[in-house]
Amino acid sequence: MDEFDPFEGMTDDELDAMVSDLGSEPDGFAGEDGFRSGFVALVGRPNAGKSTLMNACMGTKMAITSPVAQTTRRRMRGVVRREGVQIVFVDTPGLHKPHDSLGSELNKSALAELGDVDVLCFLIDASQPIGRGDAWVAERVAKSPAKRILVLTKADLASPERVLEQISAARELCEFDDVIVLSATERFNVDSFIDLVASYLPEGPKWFPDTMSTDASDDTIVAEFVREKLLMRTREEVPHSVGVICDSMERRRGVLHVHAVIYVEREGQKGIIIGKKGEMLKHVGIDARRDLERIFGCKVFLELEVRVKPNWREDAREIRRLGYAADE
Numbered sequence: 001m002d003e004f005d006p007f008e009g010m011t012d013d014e015l016d017a018m019v020s021d022l023g024s025e026p027d028g029f030a031g032e033d034g035f036r037s038g039f040v041a042l043v044g045r046p047n048a049g050k051s052t053l054m055n056a057c058m059g060t061k062m063a064i065t066s067p068v069a070q071t072t073r074r075r076m077r078g079v080v081r082r083e084g085v086q087i088v089f090v091d092t093p094g095l096h097k098p099h100d101s102l103g104s105e106l107n108k109s110a111l112a113e114l115g116d117v118d119v120l121c122f123l124i125d126a127s128q129p130i131g132r133g134d135a136w137v138a139e140r141v142a143k144s145p146a147k148r149i150l151v152l153t154k155a156d157l158a159s160p161e162r163v164l165e166q167i168s169a170a171r172e173l174c175e176f177d178d179v180i181v182l183s184a185t186e187r188f189n190v191d192s193f194i195d196l197v198a199s200y201l202p203e204g205p206k207w208f209p210d211t212m213s214t215d216a217s218d219d220t221i222v223a224e225f226v227r228e229k230l231l232m233r234t235r236e237e238v239p240h241s242v243g244v245i246c247d248s249m250e251r252r253r254g255v256l257h258v259h260a261v262i263y264v265e266r267e268g269q270k271g272i273i274i275g276k277k278g279e280m281l282k283h284v285g286i287d288a289r290r291d292l293e294r295i296f297g298c299k300v301f302l303e304l305e306v307r308v309k310p311n312w313r314e315d316a317r318e319i320r321r322l323g324y325a326a327d328e
């Protein structure tokens, strides 16, 4: 199969404009003894491709992804290691105009990262017009003291001309230390992205031990993967009304026994999720179990239950209990 190359046929000048050093010199890689490390936030509008890029960098799927906006509800850290370097990527909820208390919490959670990281990657979908949402995010990104990298995602979906236009428009919004164009699904420029980010990291300790690749707890991983399968199989309001909690996990004779509760806001949504003769819930369980067995490396017995909790998205206590509060 031919390798995907969105820049095929472009002139050197055009290429320079796409992946450019915009002036500020990265610190360079550390010397022989100096270990480099740091925190790198992935921020942007919902659906920009933040979780997909984090998974691509990690080389395994840890963050859930879907075409539904606001898939990410919990800030999640994923560790990527290279010789002498540890990068802690922080996947954040998409920044958007909130319509409920849950939305406000998600924004708060993402915004909290802006001032607290070494490198800020502002992801913009190359295939979508830059709009007021991006301008709003850019205004906040511009205030961060972190190094700033503009990341044009989904290059496989946009023409080179379109990508160039997007870069110019994004540069109007905010100043960046660097720019990179990539496609996480095609693995185009993902390794270059990791190298670029690493070059901006300061000398520092190993923040995570070598055996740890994420700060997400096991029960969070269960809840998130069940939710992802629900997002894949439901439509309209239902995906946004779903919250999942894993309330028990126990390993017995090599099998992980898991119980998770799916919360929805209305009886009708419960019916949709259970499906005719329980078919929908059964398939969600099968899909989720497959991922969980890969992640935990053992057989998983997954039991799912659906409960109705009216208007939980407006209830601060419920948002916290489900683990979606900004300071979780």
Ligand SMILES: Nc1nc2c(ncn2[C@@H]2O[C@H](COP(=O)(O)OP(=O)(O)OP(=O)(O)O)[C@@H](O)[C@H]2O)c(=O)[nH]1
Residues within 6 Å of the ligand: 045, 046, 047, 048, 049, 050, 051, 052, 053, 064, 065, 066, 067, 068, 069, 070, 071, 072, 073, 092, 093, 094, 095, 153, 154, 155, 156, 157, 182, 183, 184, 185, 186
């Ligand atoms: N074609 C293509 N699709 C992509 C690429 N990156 C992400 N996607 C798709 O874009 C959709 C959104 O991706 P996510 O990674 O969930 O986006 P996100 O920014 O984390 O979204 P939120 O959780 O809503 O903030 C998914 O359907 C992905 O498969 C890419 O490089 N190319």
